[in-house]
Amino acid sequence: MQLKTILNRVQKHPLFVYGQPRLAQQDEEPVIEVPVRPRVGSRPKCSGCSQPGPGYDTSPERHFEFVPMWGTRVFFLYPMRRVDCSDCGVRVEEVPWAKGKNQLTTTYRWFLARWAKRMSWKDVAKAFRTSWEHVFSSVEMAVTWGREHRDLEGIEAIGIDEIYWSKSKKFLTLVYQIDQGCKRLLWIGRKRRVKTLLGFFRWFGKERSQKLRFICSDMWKPYLKVVAKKASQAVHVLDRFHIMSHMSKAIDEVRAQEVRLLKAKGLEPILTRTRWLFLKRVCNLTRTQGTKLANVLQYNLRTVRAYLLKEEFQFFWAYVSHAWAGKFLDRWCTKVMRSRIDPMKKVARMLRRHRPLILNWFKAKGQFSSGAVEGFNGKARVITRRAFGFRTYEALEVALYHTLGELPEPIFTHRFC
Numbered sequence: 001m002q003l004k005t006i007l008n009r010v011q012k013h014p015l016f017v018y019g020q021p022r023l024a025q026q027d028e029e030p031v032i033e034v035p036v037r038p039r040v041g042s043r044p045k046c047s048g049c050s051q052p053g054p055g056y057d058t059s060p061e062r063h064f065e066f067v068p069m070w071g072t073r074v075f076f077l078y079p080m081r082r083v084d085c086s087d088c089g090v091r092v093e094e095v096p097w098a099k100g101k102n103q104l105t106t107t108y109r110w111f112l113a114r115w116a117k118r119m120s121w122k123d124v125a126k127a128f129r130t131s132w133e134h135v136f137s138s139v140e141m142a143v144t145w146g147r148e149h150r151d152l153e154g155i156e157a158i159g160i161d162e163i164y165w166s167k168s169k170k171f172l173t174l175v176y177q178i179d180q181g182c183k184r185l186l187w188i189g190r191k192r193r194v195k196t197l198l199g200f201f202r203w204f205g206k207e208r209s210q211k212l213r214f215i216c217s218d219m220w221k222p223y224l225k226v227v228a229k230k231a232s233q234a235v236h237v238l239d240r241f242h243i244m245s246h247m248s249k250a251i252d253e254v255r256a257q258e259v260r261l262l263k264a265k266g267l268e269p270i271l272t273r274t275r276w277l278f279l280k281r282v283c284n285l286t287r288t289q290g291t292k293l294a295n296v297l298q299y300n301l302r303t304v305r306a307y308l309l310k311e312e313f314q315f316f317w318a319y320v321s322h323a324w325a326g327k328f329l330d331r332w333c334t335k336v337m338r339s340r341i342d343p344m345k346k347v348a349r350m351l352r353r354h355r356p357l358i359l360n361w362f363k364a365k366g367q368f369s370s371g372a373v374e375g376f377n378g379k380a381r382v383i384t385r386r387a388f389g390f391r392t393y394e395a396l397e398v399a400l401y402h403t404l405g406e407l408p409e410p411i412f413t414h415r416f417c
C-alpha cells in the first residue's frame, strides 16, 4: 500500500492530486514531503472571491505542515498559482487545505487544538515538535470558529461568577449556561463592574435575555443592579456556593485574628495548621484531619464557634418549604448577631439585606444545575493557574473558552485524534 492511498482516504481534495511522497531531511531530522499538483484542466480559484479564473503565473513552492505520521513531520509541497481575476485583479489562489499565509494545514491546526483540550499547550508543542505559538494560534482558530457557530437558543438559566487572575491582579466576570441538560461557559468579561455585565447583556441580546428564567450570582452590588435592569422577569438566585464562600472567608478572618491573640498568650500550637479543617466540608476531611478537628473543637475558641455556626447553616439548603427556610434564616441571623464575632455578624447582616433573593433558591430548586457554578469556578481556577505559559489576557480567554465552552467543531470526513 502506498502513502498516497492513505492520504487520498483521509484527506482528499477533488481539484488537486498528490504526487509520490519522499523522505527528506529538514534541520537534521527526517521529514515526509508530499508534492501536490492541480488536477489537469482545473482552474485556480481567486482567494478574494473564491471564483475560478484564468491562471496568471506560479509562485515558488510553499511548505504546508500536515498531521505527523509515526513521529515524522509531514509537509505538503505546492507552488501556488496566481489568478487573473476579473473582479479582484491578480491574486494568489485559494487552496482547500490551508487558509491565507498559514504554514500549517487546517487539518493539522484542528489536530493541535484537539490535543490542547487534553493537555497543556506546552506539552502539545513538545509532543508534536512544534512551537507554543503554533499551538496557541490553532486553539485560537478553533475558539473563533466555535464561537461563531455555536447555538445560543433555548438558554433559560445562567450563572454569573468572578475569578481572580493574579497575573493582572484583576477580576474576570464569567457567565455560564447552567441549564440541567447544557452547562458551558458562555462569555468572559474583564473586571466585575456594572459596565462588564452590561457588556454581557449587550452581546447576549434583548430577545434572549428576556427568555431567561433563572439567574444565579453572588451578592455583588453591580451584578444585582444589572440583572434587575436587564432581565427583571428572571428569578434571581443568590447561590449556595457564593454564600458559603462568604462564610468561609469570615471564618478565615476570625481564625487569623485568633491565631495572633493566642500567639500573644503563648498558646499558638492549638490553631496551627488548621486552616483547611475549617474550610472543608466535614465529609471531605481525611481521617487524620477529622481527628485533628475533633481535638480543636474541644476548645471554646471564637474560630470554633464561627465554624459551628457555618456548619449549622448547611441545614438551610435542605429545606423544602420556602416559609420554614425563611424562619430558619431569621433565627440563624439573630443567633449570629448575638455571637460577638464581627466577621460572622457582617455575613448575617448581608444575608438579612438580601433575604428575598436568598429565598429564591427554594423557588428555583431543581430547575437548574445548582452545583454548576461551583464546578466551573474550580475548573476555571485550575486553568488560570496552570502553566499554559500565557502571558496575555487574550491567551487566558482563549484557554477558558476552549476548555469550558463546549464549542462545536466542523464535521470532518476523517478523525485524526
Ligand SMILES: [Zn+2]
Pocket: 046, 047, 048, 049, 050, 051, 085, 086, 087, 088, 089, 091
Ligand atoms: Zn476574485
